[in-house]
Amino acid sequence: MEQRIIEEIEIPVPWGHVAGRWWGPRNKQPVIALHGWQDNAGTWDNLIPLLSVTTAVLCLDLPGHGLSSHYPKGMNYYTYWDGIILLRRIIKHYNWSKVILMGHSLGAAISFMYAASFPEEVDRIICIDSASPAVREPHVAASHTGTGIDKLLDYENLPKEKLTPCFDYDFMIDIACDGYNGSVSRRNCIVLMKRGLAAAPICNKKRGYYFKRDPKLKVIGIGTMDINTALVYASRIRCKVLNIRAIPGLKRERLDYYLDIIEKMKENTIVRYEEVKGTHHVHLETPENIVHIVEEFLNT
Incomplete structure (x- = not known):
């Protein structure tokens, strides 16, 4: 083969x-x-x-x-x-x-x-x-613009421990699974997190993992x-x-x-x-x- x-x-x-x-x-x-x-x-x-x-x-x-x-x-x-x-x-x-x-x-x-x-x-x-x-009615898009911009600026000023929280591996997989709300099984969350998680040498005085994606991606709805x-x-x-x-x-x-x-x-x-x-x-x-x-x- x-x-x-x-x-x-x-x-x-x-x-x-x-x-x-x-x-x-x-x-x-x-x-x-x-x-x-x-x-x-x-x-x-x-x-x-x-x-x-x-x-x-x-x-x-x-x-x-x-x-x-x-x-x-x-x-x-x-x-x-x-x-x-x-x-x-x-x-x-x-x-x-x-x-x-x-x-x-x-x-x-x-x-x-x-x-x-x-x-x-x-x-x-x-x-x-x-x-x-994503298709939005113009009045909906307009109403979200200001809050989206403020949210983006808030992310820039958050301390690193809040911007990229770090926990043990199983807990991070739990967070990912909760975020997918049933669309992705735990087994396949693990598949995605092979590229989505990274190990932190020391995090809150212990070893842990954090999400590699940019937190600014959470700001959606602009454009x-x-x-x-x-x-x-x-x-x-x-x-x-x-x-x-x-x-x-x-x-x-x-x-x-x-x-x-x-x-x-x-x-x-x-x-x-x-x-x-x-x-x-x-x-x-x-x-x-x-x-x-x-x-x-x-x-x-």
Whole structure:
């Protein structure tokens, strides 16, 4: 049986590096895989081993996540928009063309936005349990702007022990599991935390672990869009699209917005929309429910 090659890589960026895990052949242009908000490249550790060993996949840790560099103090994360720029940097770094993107949640939204921004340069996208960036009514976005900015500035002034709390390993896994609210099992929290936790030499006079992700990532809601803007971006997509929605998946205030974006993309390209049983992290929790759909889409 052919052995699967796995290699950890670092890609230079102006503020440090972006880390990633390259699965499969290095002589092939890989599928670029993007994780969800506050996750990391480990989110794909259960799905990719089920794909053909000849499939190349580059799983990235987005800035501030996993093993990637954090933004400097004073810089905020505009996760959707930053993701488009980051993808552009990496694609130009490798001089790739007609890329294939695969994303979950935030990663799916970034894939959607990149395909809309560079419609002639994307071959296909796979979006798992997300169709676009989070869509908010303008009055809701406006009402959250001030509190989001104050929260960001508060983080800059917190002492380190409050900004990056440190406890024993099992307790940190408990915190992570509670945060996922049933979407990720304890077993798979451990998978994610291989890149998400780091050991601290001395923490509160004892050894412990802390979350590696940048605490500033908790500030979300700045830079969202309304449904009309999302539909315009959807109308620009020309690549083939696979959208997998988990049932029950992520609880949404407006499921109709999700489905409206799917229908808008169908006006200009081929869209395969599939509903499968699973949590929001279906690719991590029950990858066997989607692997045949993903593989078929990649090989069509």
